[in-house]
Amino acid sequence: MATTVTAQTLTVTVSSAINLNGQPINSENTLSVPSITAIDKRIVSVPTSSQVTLLTFGSTVAAGQLITGNVKFVSITNKDSANYVRLRVTRTSQDTFDVQIPAGGYYIMMNPSESVSASGAAFSSFVNAYNISAQADTAQVDVEIFAASI
Secondary structure, three states: OOOOOOEEEEEEEEEEEEEEEEEEEEEEEEEEEEEEEEEEEEEEOOOOOOOOEEEEEOOOOOOOOEEEEHHHEEEEEEEOOOEEEEEEEEEOOOOOOEEEEEEOOOEEEEEEOOOOOOOOOOOOOEEEEEEEEEOOOOOOOEEEEEEEEO
């Protein structure tokens, strides 16, 4: 079967604005990501009782799994108005790093390549992440996942 999906360019805009001491201080950056043919967008309820997997990265497409080399943009947004959520990114070697996303905040990654060092060693190479999981802190939170792939 031939695809009927036509690749499109994803436009990501990050905008910040503040008026500090009567002076507007604004920043806007736009990124164009070409050739996007697949989007995974969903909202997941994240409990406090255990860590839940949001996304996995692998060599084939499956439920909640993206092809590692095809991922071009991932955004995870905490939709809660009061509580933070902890994201854990796990590498194929099982090394991890954690990020706290405050209420209303978000985490963006452009691909699953990362580097982790528990000892502060010099950078050696990037390794692909295996998955992204989450656990809520004080109360269950909803997170929105938006992932774009070629």
